[in-house]
Amino acid sequence: xxxxxxxLSFREAINEALSQEMERDPSVLLMxxxxxxxxxxxxxxxxxxxxxxxxxxxGLVQKFGRDRVLDxxxxxxxxxxxxxxxxxxxxxxxxELMFVDxxxxxxxxxxxxxxxxxxxxxxxxxxPVVIRTMIGAGFRAAGQHSGCHYSVFTxxxxxxxxxPSTPADAKGLLAAAxxxxxxxxxxxxxxxxxxxxxxxxxxxxxxxxxxxxKREGDRVTVVAIGRMVQMALDAAESLSSEGVSVEVVDPRTxxxxxxxxxxxxxxxxxxxxxxxxxNPRCSMATDLVALVASRAFDDLDAPPQMVTAPHTPxxxxxxxxxxxxxxxxxxAEAVRATL
Amino acid sequence: MPTEVRMPKLGMAMKKGKVKSWxxxxxxxxxxxxxxxxxxxxxxxxxVEAPASGxxxxxxxxxxxxxxxxxxxxxxxxxxxxxxxxxxxTPAAASETSAASAAPVASPAAKETAPVxxxxxxxxxxxxxxxxRRLARDLGIEISRVPPSAPGKxxxxxxxxxxxxxxxxxxxxxxxxxxxxxxxxxxxxxxIRRVVAERLHESLQTMAQVTVSREADVAGLVARRGQxxxxxxxxxxxxxxxTDLxxxxxxxxxxxxxxxxxxxxxxxxxxxxxxxxxxxxxLEDGLIVPVIRDAHTKSLVEIARDRTELAAKAxxxxxGLDEIEGGTFTISNLGAFGADSFTPIVNPPQCAIxxxxxIVEKPVVVAGEVVVQPTMWLSLTFDHRLVxxxxxxxxxxxxxxxxxx
Numbered sequence: 215x216x217x218x219x220x221x222l223s224f225r226e227a228i229n230e231a232l233s234q235e236m237e238r239d240p241s242v243l244l245m246x247x248x249x250x251x252x253x254x255x256x257x258x259x260x261x262x263x264x265x266x267x268x269x270x271x272x273g274l275v276q277k278f279g280r281d282r283v284l285d286x287x288x289x290x291x292x293x294x295x296x297x298x299x300x301x302x303x304x305x306x307x308x309x310e311l312m313f314v315d316x317x318x319x320x321x322x323x324x325x326x327x328x329x330x331x332x333x334x335x336x337x338x339x340x341x342p343v344v345i346r347t348m349i350g351a352g353f354r355a356a357g358q359h360s361g362c363h364y365s366v367f368t369x370x371x372x373x374x375x376x377x378p379s380t381p382a383d384a385k386g387l388l389a390a391a392x393x394x395x396x397x398x399x400x401x402x403x404x405x406x407x408x409x410x411x412x413x414x415x416x417x418x419x420x421x422x423x424x425x426x427x428k429r430e431g432d433r434v435t436v437v438a439i440g441r442m443v444q445m446a447l448d449a450a451e452s453l454s455s456e457g458v459s460v461e462v463v464d465p466r467t468x469x470x471x472x473x474x475x476x477x478x479x480x481x482x483x484x485x486x487x488x489x490x491x492x493n494p495r496c497s498m499a500t501d502l503v504a505l506v507a508s509r510a511f512d513d514l515d516a517p518p519q520m521v522t523a524p525h526t527p528x529x530x531x532x533x534x535x536x537x538x539x540x541x542x543x544x545x546a547e548a549v550r551a552t553l
Numbered sequence: 554m555p556t557e558v559r560m561p562k563l564g565m566a567m568k569k570g571k572v573k574s575w576x577x578x579x580x581x582x583x584x585x586x587x588x589x590x591x592x593x594x595x596x597x598x599x600x601v602e603a604p605a606s607g608x609x610x611x612x613x614x615x616x617x618x619x620x621x622x623x624x625x626x627x628x629x630x631x632x633x634x635x636x637x638x639x640x641x642x643t644p645a646a647a648s649e650t651s652a653a654s655a656a657p658v659a660s661p662a663a664k665e666t667a668p669v670x671x672x673x674x675x676x677x678x679x680x681x682x683x684x685x686r687r688l689a690r691d692l693g694i695e696i697s698r699v700p701p702s703a704p705g706k707x708x709x710x711x712x713x714x715x716x717x718x719x720x721x722x723x724x725x726x727x728x729x730x731x732x733x734x735x736x737x738x739x740x741x742x743x744x745i746r747r748v749v750a751e752r753l754h755e756s757l758q759t760m761a762q763v764t765v766s767r768e769a770d771v772a773g774l775v776a777r778r779g780q781x782x783x784x785x786x787x788x789x790x791x792x793x794x795x796t797d798l799x800x801x802x803x804x805x806x807x808x809x810x811x812x813x814x815x816x817x818x819x820x821x822x823x824x825x826x827x828x829x830x831x832x833x834x835x836l837e838d839g840l841i842v843p844v845i846r847d848a849h850t851k852s853l854v855e856i857a858r859d860r861t862e863l864a865a866k867a868x869x870x871x872x873g874l875d876e877i878e879g880g881t882f883t884i885s886n887l888g889a890f891g892a893d894s895f896t897p898i899v900n901p902p903q904c905a906i907x908x909x910x911x912i913v914e915k916p917v918v919v920a921g922e923v924v925v926q927p928t929m930w931l932s933l934t935f936d937h938r939l940v941x942x943x944x945x946x947x948x949x950x951x952x953x954x955x956x957x958x
Contacts, residue, residue, distance in 0.1 A: 484684045484710060515682040515709040 218415040225270050225407040227381035228346075231388040232271065232308065234417065236278050239306060242392055245284040245293055246310030246346075250275035267312060268348070268407055290320035294345065298328040298397070301343035306392055311347040313359045314401065317366070328397040329372030340395040344388070349377075350403040350441055350491060351528040351539050360528035360535075362440070362492040367399045368468040369496070374398040374422055375468040379443035381411035383466055386420030394422060403441040423470035427479070431461035434549045435479040437502055438462060438489040442521075442540055446489050449545035460549060468498055473505060480506050484515035485552040489540050494522040516552035521545050555630035555637075556605035558589065560614075562622045563599055564874030570594050571619040572626065577603075579612045583629055590626065595748055596877055598870060605629045610636040617697065681708035688713045745839035756901045761937040764896040764908075765945050769953035771912055771929045774798060781853070789854055795912070796832060796886045797857040802955050803907060804828040804848035804856075807882055810948040812940045813905040813933075814881045822939055831880035831900060832860055834867040841867050842900055844880040888912060894930035905935040905945070907952075929956070 222230065236242045249271045251264025265272025275283040286293035290311060297309035311317065317324065324345065331339045351360040368375045374396050378384035384402070391398040428443055429450050438446035443464045450460035463479050465472055480486050486506050490499040499520040506518055521540045529535050560570050573591040577583050589603040610630040614620055628636045679697050681689070685708045689696040692713065699716040701708050742750070756762070778798055785793045807814045807828050815824045830848035834841050843863035845856060866872045883900045888911035897908035910930040917926040931952060935945045 484682075512683045512687040515684045515711075516707070 219412045221410050222381050222413040224381045224384050224409045227385040227413045228270055228388055231385040235389055235392045242306045243282040244308050245286050247288055247312050249310050250283045250285045290316050294320040295323040297343050298323050301341045302331055302339050306342045308344045311345050314347040314349045314363045315358050315361045325370055329370050341397050342395045344391045344398045344400055346400045348404050349401045350405055351535055353404045356530040357527035364401045365492045365497040377401045377440040379440055379464050382413045385413050386418040390419045390422055406441055422467045423472055425463055425465045425472035425475040428464045429462040431459035433459040433483055434485040434552055435461050435483045436487045442489040442491055445540055445542050445545050448542035453546055453549055477510050480510050481513045484513055486518040487548045489521045489545050491523055493525055495525055519548040519551055521548045555610055555628040557625055558627040560620050560622050560624045567594050569619055569621045572614045572616055574616050577609045579609055581609050583609050608632050684710045685713045692717050749839045753898050756898050760899055762899055762934050763937045764932050764934040766932040767949050768928050769931050770957040771927050773958045774956040775927045791857045791861055793857055799884055800830050800848055800856050801853050804830050806952055808849055813948055815904045816902045817939055825881040829879050829881045831883035833885040834864050842883055843867055843872055843876050894932055897934050899934055904939045908932040
């Protein structure tokens, strides 16, 4: 029987994954700042709740009640720590760190507790927590609400990191993340929330650690992360009119990383361009280039290229913010540099 | 201060040369004027003499590297003297854009740290991608032979694939590619053999060549040689050959058939004022065509002397570039080897070549009587783009008349 497929927004796809997993497993619960919304506002308790600052969890508090959709105090260290503890003791919490830029105030809970417990207790404890967090520039939200920073978390052993680029991937990867027994950081780009795409209606799972080839080509491999996949696809489209066939590889999960798909694509095209909105030092971009340089050196016909944000915080000036984010033109330029 | 050894310019048209081999090892003693290294151009091999005495302190151009005229090849100095490679581009590099890509000489800094004694045998440095290097290795192609798609551009697998498709497989690749290699000697396809091959192939690819032939009565030619030879040889010590007589006759006849003494240039047909006659000389490993300059004005003695000297130099491998350039017409005589007739290939950029066979006495019908006559086949190959069949045949007709009477 064919799977029913509808067009949903990225936001709706995430909401559907949360809803279906909460229905399937009563141990799944949501917590975060305003994930229900309006709970403590006098006279507002009968109104429709906000469902998070950008409405991703809208409707879930009505469906599952305030015992499973928990508004927390503005204390990331407190509620992220509570989520890690709840996971270690048998629940499957999905905590929302509103903007990834706030990780500094709760890093001990993520890095020193959540990421290490299973390892330090010899596998006797598991920490099936998901931390959803918003990333990305282009929202005119200035330096403290616009970073990507998934490279920081990918660096840390014990954490899994997921950066979806399409509504269908967001649904399938989030469902898989919730069912995973390790802490998963799930990065949602703010500018993708309104992007529409076909999404399977029922249970939809995408195995963590499997890259997806978003466009096939044979001349240059472009590995792009999150929203940058769209930049790469736009560049590939314009380059095809120049006769350059670009393969766009979306790793989807950064840890674990699907090295085989990336390497086999590069072995085919002999050229690599990485597109990453994160800052360039000690980043996924450098890591992917290092992977290819060390494992596929003899397959390369050109030095690998990186298209990344500069090594600065995200600027507030709209002109400078637009300059900060990689564009299809910059990707195309990097592709041409490999030819 | 070390003395620089640079790529010499051996002829007006020479732009680059290839280091064939160093005759002195790095660090070895050299004497001013003594042979130092052998170089190859696309026309000849030549020995470069040491410009100073001392030791060959540094070799900067490995064997097989191809470099522009003026490129620094090595340094001669006192024993123990520091061999600092001069800063800045070489004169050639400064004036020729292709020098940067063609020069396999390492950067000064890199060469300074290279261990002494390795340069002569090491590979020239080539800008190539790792994948291109691996593919070349797998195909048995020497990466330094692969031309880049643009000057200074890194070689890619595309370049190696294109080269592999265009170039005949090397002996090494043939060994690898075939499951069973037929027994036999593998002669490297290089040097003069390769030059001959490329010239002749280019000739047939670019011209519309037609050969007209006729059997000529050469009673006059034979009589003339019989008459002149004894006195000639006694007076000059030179043997008077049929080729000398043919050069003499053909050179003067060409003044009346000037289109056959012409060259096709980009926008015009250049009709030569003078006849510079090329005479094909067979070598053990190839073929070379030294040129007798102004053959149309030279006496038979001068022609015979020039031809004898040039042929001896050709056999010894000592022809200068100016002795093989600038020919306007060529004669190829295979009569001495017993050939009757053949279709010679035009020597570019000339327009025509005359092939002559052996002289044979035959019964010929003359005015109803069978008489015995010496005959010779004449074959004129010409470029039909410049000359048509009738004028070419008329030239053979006129030549036959002169050789008969």
